[in-house]
Amino acid sequence: MIKIAVLVSGSGSNLQALIDANLSGQIVGVISNKPEAYALERAQKAGIATAVIEHKQYPNREAFDDVMHQQLLAWDVDLVVLAGFMRILSAQFVQAWEGKMVNIHPSLLPNYKGMHTHKRVLNTGDVFHGCTVHYVTAELDAGQALAQGVLKVNVHDNADSLASRVHVLEHVIYPQVVEWICTGAIQHTEKAVLYRGQVMLEPVQFAKF
Numbered sequence: 394m395i396k397i398a399v400l401v402s403g404s405g406s407n408l409q410a411l412i413d414a415n416l417s418g419q420i421v422g423v424i425s426n427k428p429e430a431y432a433l434e435r436a437q438k439a440g441i442a443t444a445v446i447e448h449k450q451y452p453n454r455e456a457f458d459d460v461m462h463q464q465l466l467a468w469d470v471d472l473v474v475l476a477g478f479m480r481i482l483s484a485q486f487v488q489a490w491e492g493k494m495v496n497i498h499p500s501l502l503p504n505y506k507g508m509h510t511h512k513r514v515l516n517t518g519d520v521f522h523g524c525t526v527h528y529v530t531a532e533l534d535a536g537q538a539l540a541q542g543v544l545k546v547n548v549h550d551n552a553d554s555l556a557s558r559v560h561v562l563e564h565v566i567y568p569q570v571v572e573w574i575c576t577g578a579i580q581h582t583e584k585a586v587l588y589r590g591q592v593m594l595e596p597v598q599f600a601k602f
């Protein structure tokens with residue numbers, strides 16, 4: 394059974410969706426860089442081990458990442474799931490977990506990498522918005538996309554309403570992608586990402602209009 398660690402910084406609604414999905418893999422631990430993150434309570438309620446590793450206590454990014462790396466090794470983790478983890482990871486850490494680490498981002502990547510995606514979508518006047526699950530590589534929000542949840546922006550939407558509508562989609566696509574990885578339906582090989590044995594050229598699309 395695949396052992397999963399979830400990295401969080403905040404509310405952890407995606408962590409909750411992963412817990413509730415009864416995955417084929419086991420969530421063996423949750424790491425937060427913030428002691429006050431509500432995600433830690435969610436993990437504890439579900440009987441999952443937690444570790445608080447505060448980035449502020451380390452002299453640099455590499456030192457902080459190394460402590461996380463050691464914790465992941467101690468838990469014998471196969472897959473790292475970033476779920477609202479608000480730290481940029483060092484190249485060394487990303488390389489160590491390449492092909493074994495996924496993230497969810499609240500936009501239709503490659504559009505709107507980085508922060509404040511909902512506001513930026515509204516400012517541009519886009520018709521479609523959504524979220525993307527992708528492998529993590531050294532370049533921010535640029536690893537191969539595995540799945541996207543797509544919604545239509547309504548005339549009455551504001552940044553808050555878009556955030557909550559995107560969240561609903563996140564809670565559908567993230568557990569699904571993690572389950573595909575757990576069961577081997579998605580495989581990261583040296584040459585390509587495979588989906589059900591075929592080279593994955595496009596992310597799987599989930600639409601909610």
Ligand code: GRF
Pocket residue numbers: 403404405406407408476477478497498499524560563
């Ligand atoms: C989500 O919007 C996700 O896309 C982004 O951070 C947020 C995490 O929310 N990476 P939560 O902590 O899972 O509720």
